[in-house]
Amino acid sequence: MSDIFLNAVLTLDASVRVCIPLIFASMAGLFAERSGVVDIGLEGKLLMSAFIAASAAAVFGSPWIGLLAGIFASSVLAMVHGFASITYKGNQIVSGVAINILAAGLTMILSLAWFKKAGITPTLKNDQRFLSIDFPGLELIDHIPVLGVIYRELISGHNILVYLAFAIVPMVWWVVYRTRFGLRLRAVGENPKAVDTAGISVESLRYKALLIGGILCGIGGVYLATAYNAQFVKDMTAGSGFIALAALIFGKWHPYKVLAACFLFAFLDAISIRLQGIIIPGVGEIPVQLIEATPYILTIILLAGFIGKAVPPKASAQPYIKEL
Amino acid sequence: MTRERRLSWINGLLMPFLNVLTAFIATAIVFVLIGVDPIEATKILIYGALGYDEGLGYTLYYATNFVFTGLAVAVAFHAGLFNIGGEGQAYVGGLGTALVALYLNPALSAWIVIPLAISGGLLFGALWAIIPAYLQAYRGSHIVITTIMFNFLASALMVYVLVNVLREVGEMSPESGDFIKASWLPFVHDVFASFGYKIAKSPLNLSILVALFFSGLVWFFLWHTRWGYAIRAVGKSNDAAIYGGINPKKVIVITMCISGALAGLVGINELMGVQHRLFLNFNYGYGFGGIAVALMGRNHPVGILIAAFLFGILYQGGAELDFELQNVSRDIVVVMQGLVILFCGGLEYLYRPILIRFLAPIEGTE
Numbered sequence: 001m002s003d004i005f006l007n008a009v010l011t012l013d014a015s016v017r018v019c020i021p022l023i024f025a026s027m028a029g030l031f032a033e034r035s036g037v038v039d040i041g042l043e044g045k046l047l048m049s050a051f052i053a054a055s056a057a058a059v060f061g062s063p064w065i066g067l068l069a070g071i072f073a074s075s076v077l078a079m080v081h082g083f084a085s086i087t088y089k090g091n092q093i094v095s096g097v098a099i100n101i102l103a104a105g106l107t108m109i110l111s112l113a114w115f116k117k118a119g120i121t122p123t124l125k126n127d128q129r130f131l132s133i134d135f136p137g138l139e140l141i142d143h144i145p146v147l148g149v150i151y152r153e154l155i156s157g158h159n160i161l162v163y164l165a166f167a168i169v170p171m172v173w174w175v176v177y178r179t180r181f182g183l184r185l186r187a188v189g190e191n192p193k194a195v196d197t198a199g200i201s202v203e204s205l206r207y208k209a210l211l212i213g214g215i216l217c218g219i220g221g222v223y224l225a226t227a228y229n230a231q232f233v234k235d236m237t238a239g240s241g242f243i244a245l246a247a248l249i250f251g252k253w254h255p256y257k258v259l260a261a262c263f264l265f266a267f268l269d270a271i272s273i274r275l276q277g278i279i280i281p282g283v284g285e286i287p288v289q290l291i292e293a294t295p296y297i298l299t300i301i302l303l304a305g306f307i308g309k310a311v312p313p314k315a316s317a318q319p320y321i322k323e324l
Numbered sequence: 325m326t327r328e329r330r331l332s333w334i335n336g337l338l339m340p341f342l343n344v345l346t347a348f349i350a351t352a353i354v355f356v357l358i359g360v361d362p363i364e365a366t367k368i369l370i371y372g373a374l375g376y377d378e379g380l381g382y383t384l385y386y387a388t389n390f391v392f393t394g395l396a397v398a399v400a401f402h403a404g405l406f407n408i409g410g411e412g413q414a415y416v417g418g419l420g421t422a423l424v425a426l427y428l429n430p431a432l433s434a435w436i437v438i439p440l441a442i443s444g445g446l447l448f449g450a451l452w453a454i455i456p457a458y459l460q461a462y463r464g465s466h467i468v469i470t471t472i473m474f475n476f477l478a479s480a481l482m483v484y485v486l487v488n489v490l491r492e493v494g495e496m497s498p499e500s501g502d503f504i505k506a507s508w509l510p511f512v513h514d515v516f517a518s519f520g521y522k523i524a525k526s527p528l529n530l531s532i533l534v535a536l537f538f539s540g541l542v543w544f545f546l547w548h549t550r551w552g553y554a555i556r557a558v559g560k561s562n563d564a565a566i567y568g569g570i571n572p573k574k575v576i577v578i579t580m581c582i583s584g585a586l587a588g589l590v591g592i593n594e595l596m597g598v599q600h601r602l603f604l605n606f607n608y609g610y611g612f613g614g615i616a617v618a619l620m621g622r623n624h625p626v627g628i629l630i631a632a633f634l635f636g637i638l639y640q641g642g643a644e645l646d647f648e649l650q651n652v653s654r655d656i657v658v659v660m661q662g663l664v665i666l667f668c669g670g671l672e673y674l675y676r677p678i679l680i681r682f683l684a685p686i687e688g689t690e
Contacts, residue, residue, distance in 0.1 A: 040408075040468070084670035093406055093468050094619065095670030101612055102662030106354075108655035113358035118653045242472055249469065287488070289480040296473040300455075303465035312466070 006149060011270050013153045016162065017228060019266035021046060021237070023165040024220030025244035026251070026258050027172050028213035033253060034176065035209035036189040036315035040096030041081055042217055043241025044103030049074035049221025051107040054121040054232035055114060057128045063226050066128070070225070071218035077103065078214025079207075086206045089319035100241075108234065119234030121225075130159040130227040161223040168216070173255040185209055189313030192320040202320045220244075246299040249310050265295040334679060340622055340668065342675045347663040354659055360651050372644025373637040379644070381512065381526025387636030388528075388593045391535040393614025394632050395542050396449075396587035398623040402546060403579040404559040409456060409471025410587040411611025412478030413449040417588020418595055419485065420448025422500055422602035425507035425595070426490070437506040442534065442592055449588015450581040452478060457580030461573040467580070475611070486604060499603035509597045529597035531589075535632075538586065539625040545582075555579050587611060609658070616661045619669040635661070 025042045032039035052073035057066030077099050084095040112118040135156035142148045176182040184205055188195045192202045224240075225232045243265050250265075251258030272291035279285050302310050352362035373383045393410045400407035407413075424444035428437055456470035483498065490500040512528040546552035557565040558575045565572055594606045617635055621627030635657075642654035667674065 038468075040472075080666070081670075084666065088671050088673050090670040090672055091406075092670075093408070094615070094665060097408065097612065097615060098662050098666035098670050100662075101616075101658060101665060105655050105658030105660075105662055108653060109354065109358060109659055112653050112655075113651050118655065239476060242476065245469070246473065287484050289484040293477050293480040296476045300459070300465070300470055300473050303470060304459050304463045305465070 005146070006153075007274075009149050009153045011267070011274060014270035014273075015263060015267040016154070016158065017266075018269050019262050020162055020165045020223050020228070021220040021240045022244045022247055022262040022266055023169065023259060024216050024223065025241050026248045026262055027168060027255065028216035028220070029245055029248045030172065030176070030253060030255065030258060031185070031209040031216070032213045033248065033316055034185050034189045034313055035206045036192060036313055036318065036320070037081070037085055037206055037210060038092045038096065038317045039081065039210075039213060040093055040245070041077065041099030041103075041241075042244050043237055043239065044096075044100035045074040045077050045214065045217040046221040046224065046237045046241050047100075047107055047235070048077055048103040049218040050225035050236055051103075051111065051121065051221075051232045053218075053222040054124065054225035055111075057124055057226050058122045058231075061128055063124075063128055063130045063222075066226050067219070067222045070222035071215050074218030074221060075211060075214035078210045078217070082207050082210045085319060086203050086210075089321060092317050092319070104235065107232070111232070121232040124226060124230040128226070129230055130161055130223070132157045132159050133163075159223075159227045161219060161227050164219070165223075169255050169259045176255065181208075186313075189315055192315050196320070196322065206320075217241075243295055246295050249312075250295075250299050250302055252310055253313065268292075268294050334683070336622065339672070339675055339679070340620070343668045343672065344620060344664065346671075346674065347660065347667040350663045350667070351656070351660045354656070355652075358651050360649060365645060365649065365652065368645055368648050369637070369641030371641075372648075373641035377524035378526050379640055381524065381528040382640040382643075383633070383636040384532055385526060385528040385593065385598075385636070386639040387632045388532045388535045389590050389610045390613055390617045390632035390635045391539060391628060392589040392593070393587050393610050394617030394621060394628040395538060395614075395625065396583045396585075397614045397618035398621070398625075398628055399542060399546070399555070399586060400579055400583040401618060401623045402559045403555045403575060404562075405460070405576065405579060405583075406468050407453070407471055407580065407583045407587075408468050408615070409453065409474050409584070409611070410614045411607060411609075412471070412475035413452045413584040413587035414590035414607040414611050415478045415482050415605075416452040417445040417449030417584075418591030418602060418606060419482065420444035420446075420451075420588060421591040421595055422490070422503070425503035425600075426500060426602075428504060428507070430504040430506065432506055434506040434508075437504065438509065438596070441507045441596055442589070445588040445591045446585040447588075450585040452588075453580040453584025454577065457577045460580075461576040479605075483604065486602065490602060497603075500601050503596065503600045507596055508600055509592065511597075527598045529593065531593035531597045534589065534592055536629075538589065539629055542586070543625040551578070587614070613661055616664045616668070619672075620664055 025046055029039050029042050049070035053066040053070030056069035057063050081095050081099055084090040085092040108119050111121055115121055138152060138156055141151045176185060184195060184200055188202055188205045196202050224236055229236065247261035247265055248258055250261035268291055272288050275286055275291060276288050355362040355365050372379050374380055393414060396410050396413065397407055421441050421444045424441040428440065452474060456467055456474055459465040459470050460467040486498040486500065491498055492501045509529045509531055512530065513523050513525050515530065516523050546556065554570045554575050557568060557570055558572045562572050590607050590610050595602060599606065613635060617628055617631040621631035638657045638660055642657035645652045645656065646654040
């Protein structure tokens with residue numbers, strides 16, 4: 001019994017770890033899409049940030065420099081996306097695809113040029129990484145049966161970026177629903193013309209939203225390379241950016257619902273590894289691929305309107321053209 | 325020259341040319357940043373891709389894949405749809421081809437087997453596009469998001485099928501057994517040899533003729549048939565199309581099926597032409613490459629043939645760069661693809677303000 005319980009807690013703990021980049025990326029996407037800019041490039045920004053963060057942390061010997069470098073790299077890509085899709089009114093999806101492909105190529109080329117190995121950066125030592133923090137009072141609570149395990153495995157023992165991710169969600173909610181900027185952000189995603197008529201710059205609002213997205217996505221990438229792992233590895237995001245996009249849709253562009261979707265998808269990921277080869281009575285062996293595919297299947301079903309309806313911000317994907 | 329004609333030259337040729345040029349200049353900057361002389365790199369690249377028989381064979385072989393996926397993206401673009409799912413459609417299309425080429429009676433003639441295997445690819449590619457198409461047309465779910473999801477579903481499906489169904493007993497690697505001989509598309513060097521000409525061996529096979537055939541067919545279909553007209557009408561203006569008696573929903577589904585079918589042909593080249601078995605990720609990167617090709621080729625079959633040839637040069641030349649220079653791997657091609665998509669797609673209007681400023685006074689003098 002206690003074994004099952006410990007396993008359950010460990011699975012949840014693994015879900016928390018997998019969940020973090022999804023949270024950062026989907027919150028990034030939330031800002032972009034709420035402002036009316038579709039962001040397919042989340043994956044590319046995560047990847048680029050992970051690579052630059054791992055490189056900077058290895059070269060300069062500090063995870064904090066890695067953090068800044070990762071945020072910078074991701075923000076640069078976000079601004080490229082803004083330049084194409086806001087200033088030049090290009091196709092936002094095409095520009096996002098370009099960013100993904102560019103990041104995939106650049107990380108390979110630059111790692112070879114800088115570290116003489118394609119698609120890999122030097123392994124980070126402990127002082128170059130974000131390490132887990134043990135909460136005070138661990139020894140005291142550890143003896144209490146159920147609570148001890150939960151406290152030790154689930155609540156304590158994560159790195160600072162994990163706690164930041166969970167702190168950021170209510171902050172995003174507050175910014176989007178309780179500030180003037182948030183009100184304008186939502187308005188510009190639904191009806192940019194009205195915002196423009198009120199004398200507020202649509203372009204500057206959208207740039208700000210993308211910049212916030214760039215920063216958030218950057219932190220997600222930093223987490224992957226310097227906290228979750230200890231180096232950059234080729235294609236290490238492995239579709240997280242797209243899962244985050246799916247979570248964004250699944251959570252209907254609302255911070256808390258998106259968080260729940262992120263956690264659900266991360267849980268599916270964590271459980272798929274544990275279910276490998278296990279035969280469930282009456283059902284047989286569930287193919288791992290089926291569990292891995294579940295986030296995508298769920299999102300498609302939701303998009304199809306069979307379980308509720310996901311309606312994106314009205315002005316998303318449309319460049320705003322001022323009438324003369 | 326009339327004004328319309330001049331404008332079409334500027335929009336159709338000058339701007340795309342400037343965009344491609346910018347992408348190349350940006351690539352040159354990347355080369356400089358990693359300490360490689362861009363001129364030397366270009367020389368190696370061009371020689372590796374075009375300088376000798378074998379290199380040219382490889383170039384055309386890579387180009388063949390890009391023609392298929394480029395046409396796929398272009399057809400969808402004409403109906404105003406962005407098919408980002410070429411990757412998945414190519415993958416599942418390969419499964420269709422493989423099923424025919426694995427399980428058909430080996431005694432049958434190649435004249436029957438090859439068309440059937442090609443149809444298998446077309447059919448499965450189309451099938452993988454039909455659900456996103458239906459959801460876009462009848463449920464309003466955005467095609468871009470659903471096709472992305474279907475790319476991931478395709479890779480999950482293919483891993484499952486290869487590991488659990490098609491893998492032969494006792495084999496470790498997830499791949500199918502060999503296709504029946506009758507399904508093998510002849511290599512071009514073998515065809516030449518049978519006429520008494522000797523050319524270097526390369527993976528180039530008769531799929532290139534299939535690619536040319538479908539380029540012609542797409543051109544004829546889009547600009548000379550009723551359905552092609554309907555597709556372009558829906559792409560230009562949904563409302564006008566409805567007014568003209570066209571049902572856009574039906575058009576969306578049919579366009580996406582055609583698009584998926586074309587992407588499904590990648591397997592012809594890779595599987596029937598070269599590897600003669602089904603294996604993981606044979607489609608890798610061609611679906612996304614097709615987006616670059618379609619954008620660069622302005623969604624016209626002739627433009628796509630040129631752009632696909634260029635990307636073939638980059639792929640083969642990139643492999644050569646990898647071999648010759650220490651500081652570069654063939655991933656430079658991926659960077660270039662990204663830059664082409666950025667400058668020919670996302671930043672397509674980059675030079676418009678400048679061109680307007682320079683050309684407007686000339687217009688005014690007439």
